Amino acid sequence: MNIPENILCSKSHEFLQDNGDGTYTVGLTDYAVEQLGDIVFLELPEVGDEYSKGDTFATIESVKAASEIYMPVSGKIVEINEKVVDSPELLNEDSYEQGWLVKIEATGDESEQNDLLEYEDYKEELE
Numbered sequence: 001m002n003i004p005e006n007i008l009c010s011k012s013h014e015f016l017q018d019n020g021d022g023t024y025t026v027g028l029t030d031y032a033v034e035q036l037g038d039i040v041f042l043e044l045p046e047v048g049d050e051y052s053k054g055d056t057f058a059t060i061e062s063v064k065a066a067s068e069i070y071m072p073v074s075g076k077i078v079e080i081n082e083k084v085v086d087s088p089e090l091l092n093e094d095s096y097e098q099g100w101l102v103k104i105e106a107t108g109d110e111s112e113q114n115d116l117l118e119y120e121d122y123k124e125e126l127e
Contacts, residue, residue: 003030004096008116010072011125015096016116019103023078027100028060028069028091031126036062039088044101050076051104053112058101060088073112075104 007017013032017025033039041061051057051071058069080102084090091099106112117125 002094002097003119007096007119008072008113009119009122010070010116012070014070014072015119016072016113017096017100023103023105024073024075025100026057026072026075026102026104028095029122030095031123033091033095033099036060036067037064038062039091042085042088042091042101044080044085045077047077047080050074050107053108060091069101071104072116073104073106074108075106077102078105079103 004017007015009015009029013029015027015029019025039060039062043059045051045057049057052074053071055071056068057071057077060067060069081100084099084101093099
């Protein structure tokens, strides 16, 4: 699996990828997906919904458990990944390229990213 270079990860296992155009892609890290096992259901918000950092914005169910997914920074939903709603197993195959969840326009301050970790640091925290 290709890990994108420019991602930041939260301690609750969401990733934030800067798209370079004022939007960010949000999804679950490969670690989170591995822990969940086979994903069977995903509920995402609507385009236009707004969330503060730390808010629950999605629900995911696997054969093992149901979990909430938290917004890593404040933002407004500008796009949802319809493919992953229809085929949640895409998350198991590739949580970054195909299995991303939503794209947001950040509405908060850049300082909200201060507690997010570079992928390498995130992996070290897990060990």
